[in-house]
Amino acid sequence: MRISRPAVRILSVSLLLFCVAVVQGEPADNAAPEAKKDPQTVKQALAEFNSLIGGWRGVGMIKRNSRKGAWSENA
Structure with missing residues (x-):
C-alpha cells in the first residue's frame, strides 16, 4: 500500500x-x-x-461475588 505525499x-x-x-509537559512532581x-x-x-452530579451509592468488593472485605459508600 502506497501512502500519498500529503x-x-x-x-x-x-x-x-x-x-x-510531550517534551514541554510539566514534570510529574509539579x-x-x-x-x-x-x-x-x-x-x-x-x-x-x-446539584449537577446528584447522589450515588457504591459497593466495593476485594474479590468478585465475595462479601469478605466488602464496603459501601454513599454520597
Missing part, C-alpha cells in the same frame, strides 16, 4: 507536534500541586457541583 506530511507534522508537547490539599478543602471546592 498524508506523509500530515503524519510527520502530527508526530513532531506530539513530541514537542503536575498537580492542588491534589495534595487536604480532603476537606477538596470537598468544599467540589460542593458547588453536587
